Amino acid sequence: MQSQQPQSTQEITQHVHQWLSENWDAEADLVQWRTLLAESGWGAAHWPEDYFGRGLSVEVSAAIEDVFADFGAVGTAQTGVRMLAAATLLEHGNHEQKRQYLRRILTGEDHWCQLFSEPGSGSDLAGATTRADLDGDEYIINGQKVWNTSAHHAHYGLLIARTDWDEAKHKGLSYFILDMHQPGVEVRQLSQMNGHASFNEVFFTDARIPRENLISTAGNGWQVAMTTLAHERRSFDRSRENKRVKQKGRIFVELKKELDISNEPYTWYPQRAGRVDLVMQRAEETGAINDPVQRQEIARLHILSESAKWTAQRAKAAQKAGKPQGPEGSLGKLAASEIARLAARVHTNISANDALLTGPTSVHDGVVAEILVSVPAVSIAGGTDEIQRNIVAERVLGLPKEPRFDEGPFRNVQRNSAAKDTSK
Amino acid sequence: MQSQQPQSTQEITQHVHQWLSENWDAEADLVQWRTLLAESGWGAAHWPEDYFGRGLSVEVSAAIEDVFADFGAVGTAQTGVRMLAAATLLEHGNHEQKRQYLRRILTGEDHWCQLFSEPGSGSDLAGATTRADLDGDEYIINGQKVWNTSAHHAHYGLLIARTDWDEAKHKGLSYFILDMHQPGVEVRQLSQMNGHASFNEVFFTDARIPRENLISTAGNGWQVAMTTLAHERRSFDRSRENKRVKQKGRIFVELKKELDISNEPYTWYPQRAGRVDLVMQRAEETGAINDPVQRQEIARLHILSESAKWTAQRAKAAQKAGKPQGPEGSLGKLAASEIARLAARVHTNISANDALLTGPTSVHDGVVAEILVSVPAVSIAGGTDEIQRNIVAERVLGLPKEPRFDEGPFRNVQRNSAAKDTSK
Amino acid sequence: MAFIFTEDQEQFRDSVSRFLKDKSSTVDVRRLMATAQGFDSMVWQQLSQQLGMTGVHMPEELGGAGFGPVEMAIVCEEMGKSLYCGPYFASAVCAANALRIAGDELQQETLLPEIISGEKIACLAVTEDRGIWTDEVFSTAATFSSTATRTDNGHLLNGRKRFVVDACNADTLIVVANDDQDFGFFVVDAAAQGVSITALDSMDPTRKLADVEFTDSPAQRLNNSKPEQLRLLVDIASTALANEMVGGAQTLLDSALSYTQLRFQFGRSIASFQAIKHRLADLLLELELAKSAAYQAAQTLADNALWSTNDQTADIDKVTEHASLAKAAASEVYLHAALECIQMHGGIGFTWENDTHLWFKRAKSSEVFLGSPAEHRERMLTALCAQSTDLRNSA
């Protein structure tokens, strides 16, 4: 870490290549290897030098990751919520917090989860009513969170909770690191209508957080949460890591275990998107491709999905060219909902009764039925279509904002009756 | 009028039949005949005895109208806005107002129009900004009205105008009878996108209304207007009168002239509704009936229009049976919009390029093109679909009302910039 | 109903509704859908014998109540509301009507009373291969690969039927098969030799499906069998299903109405957002239209002496037109209501714990059962065109 920094990207990547030649070992212990990475600063080169990085630019850091990939070497742990935790700590944590958590984030020793959404505050995240009451040197936590991916694997949770009920909604929240392994925290898996269980509910009954686990200051939780959410939107590309695990060596066996855990909630996501890729094949298998009425619907779906693809490419090309983002950049999620809904309809019509079957005798292992019972999630997860339309209308088209009914002390804001109890 | 009232409906109708045998003359002068009707009380038998009626029930009055129809005799004038004027005067007018206007309403000598909507207040009728300022014994009127059917034929207008700008929106309005034949009143016909001109604009520049033409009290205009609007919804069945004019006699020639004027704005209304009745014929003429894709759309239209018809019949049957009105009674207008829109689509597809033609060489005299350019009015006229959906959601489903932004003194309510000028 | 239900019909509906509210809560539905049988025999017995639902539309002399399709449709609508799990549709709607239409007097007297009383459960096996209710199945020109061969002791049945509703629970199967004439209806004992019933795993566990294979299974021909009766049976089944579907859609709309008013976000109930309000108004419109169609289809069946295809005054084209019209309309609103109900519940609407998915899955299985909306629109239009041709010919 104290070594002289080379100047050009090429020099750096050559240096990293050299370093890997000297240090990489496919038979190493995964955590030991990553500990070495953390200490060398090459595992998170864009992080500050004081915290396991080298203070390099994000672009150079990406080039270094490419070197790792080309070399076939395993990098630091990047799956799940841990990188959101790291980004949030790097921006808002104090020195002790950074020293305490960042290394084990990189090594993958600690799993993290996000504890933001609540049964009573989904679209309206800032309406959280989980309470954190200061009692001496500890905060006492009571309430419930939901939609917490991988909470059942997590050592730590990123929690927003209300510390002040007399402040306005966004100003009474605080942000904490919560130790998940304590008696007052109960995690329950939440089954979905498609039979999968990608999320958890987390219940707090007098759970405790030492005062030093408050991130930033009390009442500043919404600002901190914004950092976490901003990084959530830069979704992690799992394909690279997933490809790597096919390599040989002890370290890849361990890596595969880690990835299996992080991929597990997402196995049904291709079905959720409607499996447009399967449509023509199914239409030929069933003969629906010869039905003029079905052809119209298949064509509509093709038009929609191709247009959405080209629209995304337009947005990407404009961004790459450094142009201001046009409206096309904000529409992907709404388009995805439409595609998925139409695809479900088309698959239903193509497969007819066979669309219902889920058992071993079913078509393509029940994939059509899984599409049908998964698609309704697209227009809800990650911000409902209604919220998306508001965003597009207000931010892209510049139309007036919704009138506010949640100003003034949060204690007086109307909210769900179930959630009201915690405010007493 | 002073005659002894017979007791049963049958006795009354026999009496009327006898009276008609003695008095009816197809060669009479129309106004003279109706003057006789007004004086006899048989032309509006449900009106009070003091005002050209006999104080009978609406049901008996309807039975009397049937006798007139069976006998082939002409009744009192009932077209256009005059019956709304009569209903409003009967409920809110004072004795002098009733004596002055009601007789000539029945005889058809006076034409009336409604002066409610304004360019700046369409859906929001109570947001009217036409002003009426008291100046001695006269109100001085300035402002503009729009969508005034037959205003160019009218002797009198039913006007709502703002007399108090410091009261709340609904409380600052007053209701007047305006003499249309005066220098400060200018009527302009308003052309529509389909080439017809069913409506007028009316401009007021220091027009004058004598104080005694105020209906009810100043500030009570919205309540009075509600009476007019309630009667507007009970739409007049023109078919009976229209059939009658085929009879022979001088009186029918005069009647035909009257009806031609009142029917004139409505000649394109069948096209506005989408002409579902023409669909199968056109589909057979063009061969579209053999196209599986077009058949689907034709079938959708048939399903929609049949279902809407049955839904209306359900509502009617329930009403007849004295049952509380179910949701099915409030949906007709929204259903009509959907039917018309779908019908326009189906007609376009059936007729293809021929759908565009309007000239003498066109299909069925350009009726398809007239459908296409008329249908967009259905979802606007008589309350937009958006207003209808609010009504259904709030009154039928009991969902929360829209938040209000127009309370307090009307002077301070945000409104269209064009309309703002009149409030100074 | 002539656009309004009679007082008697309303009372009957109330009693059905109260019974199902008590016996078919979502707790019951969840319990039963997890079982292989899928229904509660005790409840079945009560609704058949105490309330006479299974025979409401069957003649009094066979143990029924002597009412008609409108009352049968009322039962179906209420069952759709509560998502009743049981073989009513298979046995009382499909099989009993098949026997009534195609059986001769003796066969009806022998077979129907036990089905009407609910002591025996029957089902109707029609579709083969992919379970498609195509134009061919809808028409009188259908051919089936299942065959019934005449022997000295009645017929022997061979073939495979797919997606047979409640076959697993049936004592008696009514099977459509080719014979030496054209095709006809055959009665097979579920326990008879060569009958193999395989339950299917369906996304909708509230409606139990099975494949049925016959290998030289002894079968009794229904003696009045005629090919055109299949069309009438599809009409009856479609009408019943349409009524079931509008019932289900009503429950979904009610659920969305109640949840969106209770649910607060941003300091206001989400039902106060115009986007939600207007969509609920649109859904109400669509549902009321579909209800009118479902009711009308039942009335048209009642008006057209449906129990006899020999009746010259019966307007079978009108029956088919209205049945398929209702099926198409109800399918679309049911699925629409289910999707809106999930969407308006947000994340919770996608969970297993929330009840919405139970109706969503029934909506999906109802959409394909008896043929897709597009197929029924086509079928409806064909029947409609046949009428206008008739009108022109008679004019």
Add this chain to the structure above:
Amino acid sequence: MAFIFTEDQEQFRDSVSRFLKDKSSTVDVRRLMATAQGFDSMVWQQLSQQLGMTGVHMPEELGGAGFGPVEMAIVCEEMGKSLYCGPYFASAVCAANALRIAGDELQQETLLPEIISGEKIACLAVTEDRGIWTDEVFSTAATFSSTATRTDNGHLLNGRKRFVVDACNADTLIVVANDDQDFGFFVVDAAAQGVSITALDSMDPTRKLADVEFTDSPAQRLNNSKPEQLRLLVDIASTALANEMVGGAQTLLDSALSYTQLRFQFGRSIASFQAIKHRLADLLLELELAKSAAYQAAQTLADNALWSTNDQTADIDKVTEHASLAKAAASEVYLHAALECIQMHGGIGFTWENDTHLWFKRAKSSEVFLGSPAEHRERMLTALCAQSTDLRNSA
């Protein structure tokens, strides 16, 4: 464009846009649509000669600018935005491309320069009877009742073409007709003997239509005529029209956005009502998708050496797929935008005085022109299936 327009293309668009803003205001449109000619000759001359719009996609050696379909599409989009009235589509898009594709070198050199310079106006006459652009017209197996008979002095043309855009303004007609081989493209002078042009009254007075009858009219065969060129011409015209349509839809969306924000009812702008906001968001989505499709179709034309149907590397199925995809998508969003724009204007949106109906009528005439959305979806899918067959065959 490869998903982004180049700086040059953006500059070209700006200059076209500025010109049209100046020369094709709605005052101009209203003035011109009321005339029989329907366009302003002076403006036509300026846009052809000063701005080179008519030849932007034509070779430099013939007087064009040497650019391609993307630049042509830019002109069309901007003309759609301002509802430009004039024979650009008929002459520069349809007729010029027909000459380019089917004419031999000499014919191009003789005929194209004057069309490129705008001195002469040409148009393309294809459809007959009801003006339907059916599968047959779209395919290479089309037959036409118009015939071209070979004589010693060239051909004599007989037949009737319907719904010919801007035929009334044309100096030269390019006519598709059967000849002794199959069918081909024929050049006819509008002033030639036996040519009778009858203007049609159309609901959309901004696009002038006419019927054209030929009686022994002298005609010159385009010497490289091949039946499959008609398909390519439909692709080019569909792509151009799709770009024109998304331009028009953009104007309608802009108009709705601006009006709903200015319009106050109930003390708030109607754009603050969620019902309006969400529908405008949906319309934006639909429009951006259709724009992407229209741009892609132009790019695919550009990428596939469209000027020669002999080019073996050209993926004509991809060209057709994208052209019809774009036409179908643009037709639907244009009409949708027009209906929403009227609706959001309320009563005033239905008046003659308000400009919305001008675009509404163009949306309607564009919907049927070159074939309906359903026909283009079918055409697109056929082309798509041909590609996947090719892929399988080559794999």
